Amino acid sequence: MAGCFITFEGGEGAGKSTQIDRLRRRLEQLDQQVIVTREPGGSPYAEEIRSFLLGGHAKSLGPFAEALLFAAARIDHLDTTIVPALRRGTHVLCDRFADSTRAYQGSLGNIDPALIDNLERITLKGVRPDLTFILDLPAEVGLARAGERRARKGEGADRFEEEHASFHNALRQAYLSIAQADPGRCAVINADQAPDEVEAAIWAALRERLPQLTQTMARPLDVA
Incomplete structure (x- = not known):
């Protein structure tokens, strides 16, 4: 693959969308070609599955059924958007990817890790993120932020936002465990700080992990 695949993970209200947009703008200023996408979603069929899942229609079917639906959406997303x-x-910046299934349905849904491994193997077909930013903050802070965002937009809570605080606390630990198990790919970012500080931390990690994205300017700097 000629492009770099960067994913953003974290609990509700972690600021993924904000930081993805900031990173997109910084990369585009270097004349890098970038697209932004999301999961579930990112392709027409996957967006339909997103509406079904986040609307809570699959909740009664159980975590494994949800994981299968996420996998189906991911296959179409990969084939239609990411891989091309x-x-x-x-370069692809993606709001959530396979780690979300591992955290939400795997760890919190108590699905056998071996089953999640096999599902990933079949779904991803060897496609893995080059770098994953895990935006970490206390669950109560993230839930408060998510609530404020919904109030501004006049939206209700989705399938996962409406879960109890204990669910979101466990979710945070699940993401930290993922990062601990795969430190070469994952960079944990303290998201409990101002957006400018989070952006600076992400850029510093990107310069360390994928310097080719940050050190090559396609056009010269303007000289005063």
């Missing part, structure tokens, strides 16, 4: 972009040299 990477092959043409475009």
